[in-house]
Amino acid sequence: GLTSAHPPTATRTTCGYCGVGCALDVVTRNGEVTAVLPARDGPVNQGHACVKGRFAHGYLTSPERLTRPLLRRDGRLEAIGWDEALGEVARGLRKVIDTGGPDAVAAISSARATNEENYLVQKFMRVVVGTNNVDNCSRLCHSPSAAGLTASFGLSGGTDTFDDVERSDCLLVVGANPVEAHPVVGARLLRRVLHGAKLVVADPRAVGLALHADVHLRPRPGTNVALFHGLAHVLLAEGLADEGFLRERATGLPELAELLDDYPPDRVADLTGVPAADLVAAARLYGRARQPAIVYGLGVTEHLHGTDGVRSLANLAILRGAVGTDRGHGVNPLRGQNNVQGASDMGALPDLLPGYGKVTDPAVRSRAEAVWGAPVPARPGLRIPDMFAAARAGNLRALWVIGEDVCATDPDTNQVARALDTCPLVICNELFLSETARHADIVLPAASWLEKDGTFVNFDRRFQRVRPGVPPPGEARTDFEIVHAVATAMGIDIGCPTPAEALAECGRVAPVFAGLSHDRLERDGAIPWPCPDPGRPGEAKLYKERFATPDGRAHLAVSPYLPPGEQPDDDYPLILVTGRRWAHYNSGSMTRRGGNLTLDPIDFLDLNPDDALRYEVHDGLPLIVESRHGRARLIARVSEQTAPGQVFCSFHFPASGVNRLTSDHADTVTSCPEYKVTAVRVAVP
Ligand code: SF4
Secondary structure: OOOOOOEEEEEEEEOOOOOOEEEEEEEEEEEEEEEEEOOOOOOOOOOOOOOHHHHHHHHHOOOOOOOOOOEOOOOEEEOOOHHHHHHHHHHHHHHHHHOOHHHHHHEEEEEOHHHHHHHHHHHHHHHHHHOOOOHHHHHHHOOHHHHHHHHHHHOOOOOOOOHHHHHOOEEEEEEEOOOHHOHHHHHHHHHHOOOOOOEEOOOOOOOOOHHOOOOEOOOOOOOHHHHHHHHHHHHHHHOOOHHHHHHHEEOHHHHHHHOOOOOHHHHHHHHHHHHHHHHHHHHHHHHOOEEEEEEHHHHOOOOOOHHHHHHHHHHHHHHOOOOOOOOOOOOOOOOOOHHHHHHHOOOOOOOOOHOOOOOHHHHHHHHHHHHHHHOOOOOOOHHHHHHHHHHHHOOEEEEEEEOHHHHHHHHHHHHHHHHHHHHOOOOOOOOOOHHHHHHHOOOEOOOOOOOOOOEOOOOEEEEEEEOOOOOOOOOOEEEHHHHHHHHOOOOOOOOOHHHHHHHHHHHOOHHHHHHOOHHHHHHHEEEOOOOOOHHHHHHOOOOOOOOOOOOOEEEOOOOOOOOOOOOOOOOEEEEEEEEOOOOOOOOOOOOHHHHHHHHHHOOOEEEEEHHHHOOOOOOOEEEEHHHHHHHHEEEEOOOOOOOEEEEEEEEOOOOOOHHEEEOEEOOOOOEEEEEOOOEEEEEEO
């Protein structure tokens, strides 16, 4: 009841949905969340939040929450106690390690979990199991950003703060739909445009921001690299490059200039479908601006040549001297998940330790070994797609999936399910009985972000505190507690008894985080990394003096355009692009269990009116969508947002089968799936 004995209390935390990192006040009464309010003093959101964050508590009390561990017996999952569950996990892992070696075990950590949990998961795999087989779902979204930005500039993160971006007089927004996917950033970008900044949008779809663009470039999906080379060609041809910057702070200009000779606007128009005049106009806006900024999303990364895309986009900022200077605001990825930056920062990656030191580097390993008091394996581990392949081949015999519904969200999900069914031991930490949990042998009930203590890192590299508004339901535990308990059950003290101590230890392994602590975050609020010194603020804008590459210079990339993995043909004449919609988050497992479902109850396949006429399709008609890999069922929606020859749907309703359609083509550098280009056909059942 609403008695004065139980007045509402508010707990400040950080949104656990997208990577914007809005500060939220979680209001509770009698132990239940009654409202989630945007914090007026939130450093990124400044009093705003979107429909996802505002109604984030909807799923918390869902009757479908898992509250007890489950064990598969005779093919059925049965509720058991924690002691028995931990014993089963510990015995199962020990048996696989003893019979198949440490590399027969792998873990998929979570971009939704806290930094401290990710730190503990990777430490568990390296120290307790003895393998580098740990990855996180940035593999599926921004691994090309990590690889590309590191190669071009030296660090795996956006180059500038969003406050800087908002000071720009020309915004180049590429392959992103922030109005729906990152609504608070979308609103801030729009505010800047309404105050006079120029806006160039490059996206095959007429996304919300495109309505306000000075130039909207609509490349055919999969042709980004050609588009960016075309823009770079114009910058050089029209004398818009910053010669002093290129001379003093960059390398690779002669090689790039030679490559760009092959990308004049007319040829780029043929390759991409973007009119040459639009290309020239966009390059002039970016090239002549006082302080241009680039913001981009998964439309750049989720391609066969996603890393080349990131690097070719970064070329524009380097050519223009608009990164690491006050003449621009760099290159900034919009992160889809709340902690996709942090999961990678913490070293939940098969080739990198916390702070991005290579596992192959003896000096990096010995620093971690000194802190952990245990050897760190030198051989890089398996990436997520390779884990599934190894499981199907019988070489991976235990897989721990932490808070990722890989059976719904990874590409070509029929193959993922086969991998889980072949793997003898699948452990899954989950909130709900997800598709992945249904294939698991042991399911451990996990806490959500509203029930956790720790930190997240948002898209502009800010560490922010996460605090529990309510306790987890029933016997559910945080991933931090679960990893601890499994290590203990295996007879090993993994250290870091609290999240605060885990972050402190991480700072000893990775000097870039050495200045961070929970105490300091309590006192100072959000702090960006690099932050090596507890007495100094973190570095918000990067590379003011030198780039973090070995030679201190920005590296122009010289990669020719190569076509995407799939092309439409007579059998599969349309290109499917998948993405986000405003009311839902990722696989929808949380947003579909709250009020957001009323706002956006089903998914649609968006088709251009021309294609609707051609295939005799109208709004609301049920469709079968088929690719070379599988089939899905969706409802037709005729929409000018989608270009002729292309169709669009979200990945928020995996039951429709959308990821049975997507291919196993993946970025040649990082294995990030090519979600953005799948050849399909539609049929009326
Ligand atoms: Fe902010 Fe993103 Fe959460 Fe919306 S989903 S409230 S934009 S952090």
